[in-house]
Amino acid sequence: MLSTRLTKLLGIRHPIIQGGMSWASSNAELALAVSRAGGLGVIAAGPMYPDDLREAIAKVRANTDQPFAVNVPLYNKRSAEYLDIVLEMGVPILIASQGGPKAHIARFKDAGVTWIHVTANPVHAKKAEDAGVDAVIAVGGEAGGHPGPDEVGTLVLVRATVKAVSVPVVGAGGIADGAGIAAMLALGASGAQLGTRFMLTPEAGLHAAYKEMVLKAGIGDTAIVGRGRSPIRMVKNAFSAEYEAAVAAGASDEELNALFARSSLRQAAKDGDIEQGKVEAGQCAGLIDTLEPAGELVERLVRETEAALAEAGSCVR
Ligand SMILES: Cc1cc2nc3c(=O)[nH]c(=O)nc-3n(C[C@H](O)[C@H](O)[C@H](O)COP(=O)(O)O)c2cc1C
Known part of the structure; x- marks a missing residue:
């Protein structure tokens, strides 16, 4: 008790x-x-x-x-x-x-x-x-x-x-x-x-593909994406890689806003688009x-x- x-x-x-x-x-x-x-x-x-x-x-x-x-x-x-x-x-x-x-x-x-x-x-x-x-x-x-x-x-x-x-x-x-x-x-x-x-x-x-991706993730497979906007911790995927590459390449605020807004949690959670959507999950996915x-x-x-x-x-x- x-x-x-x-x-x-x-x-x-x-x-x-x-x-x-x-x-x-x-x-x-x-x-x-x-x-x-x-x-x-x-x-x-x-x-x-x-x-x-x-x-x-x-x-x-x-x-x-x-x-x-x-x-x-x-x-x-x-x-x-x-x-x-x-x-x-x-x-x-x-x-x-x-x-x-x-x-x-x-x-x-x-x-x-x-x-x-x-x-x-x-x-x-x-x-x-x-x-x-x-x-x-x-x-x-x-x-x-x-x-x-x-x-x-x-x-x-x-x-x-x-x-x-x-x-x-x-x-x-x-x-x-x-x-x-x-x-x-x-x-x-x-x-x-x-x-x-x-x-x-x-x-x-959640879509089965979302759950599957989080189940497979290790403790280092998430990242905080969108700092300075409305940052999220998510499993790294094609969207997060493209976003991070744009940050590294010095993309403007306008470009980053547009890129960040293009992807959504719904897209991953409901449609199962786990590469372009926001697969929000914590580090403990790896546990x-x-x-x-x-x-x-x-x-x-x-x-x-x-x-x-x-x-x-x-x-x-
Ligand atoms: C997919 C996802 C969606 C979330 N949505 C909300 C939300 O709508 N409102 C909220 O207060 N917190 C939200 N959270 C945060 C959780 O309530 C909780 O504080 C967090 O997941 C705890 O950390 P953990 O994932 O490491 O257990 C969300 C978390 C995840 C993973």
Whole structure:
């Protein structure tokens, strides 16, 4: 039994959050499997039409009484609508990313919604705490998706964030197994958020070719692409090679913007174009070599975490 401030805050059995991932968790299936197994399942609103989001929330709610969350990137052009849906449908937990909480948080507090805020910087984490968030997720530079601009690694970022705030901290970026979760708890975090690991499950809404490419990737096969734009960590492919070559050749900002905008996550995630699309994934892709049902994965992660903590504890004499 891994009981932490996070499990108590959220009413979940295990201190494990399935990271909100555009397309991969923009469905009911992944969040449902994780929440049923006692972790926190998260629906990623980012690429969803409002009615699809409503439908996914209703499906999760109809099939489990366990807590679940919706992830809303606050910069998203539809974020106001997503936030309204979270309130209107009584979603218990909101995970907000990419933007500050201040302008929105009051009405969520009034409605009793738990607000978890994603940050990649301890100063921003403290500001979010001051604005009233209930917990923060600190995402290090190893992570898939959008790493913070400073690219500080998880080991340093999580420790700095734990020192900066009093609310529970969730560590994220580079965690693929129970040893990684145990490491977060040892750093003083109250839980861990895993993205890439939960992407490699049958429930994740990604094209099979995408999953296959991430499964095959080694720890050095990802790169941060698009620095100075909206950088992403992705598996290296033909698009990333062309982009890096253009940077090296001194391409203008205009040319780089056009090249970066030509490729999308959707192209890889939905159409399976894994050479020209953005195959977002974290460095821990290199630690994962099997697709595993999400519910079984949660159970295995818990067993591994307990074993890793016991083993580390046995060093203390
Ligand atoms: C394909 C992909 C899509 C993502 N989309 C989002 C998103 O829509 N919103 C968000 O807050 N984070 C997003 N993330 C970040 C994850 O929620 C999580 O923080 C990250 O994956 C953790 O690092 P890891 O991949 O090393 O486990 C995404 C990550 C990946 C791999």
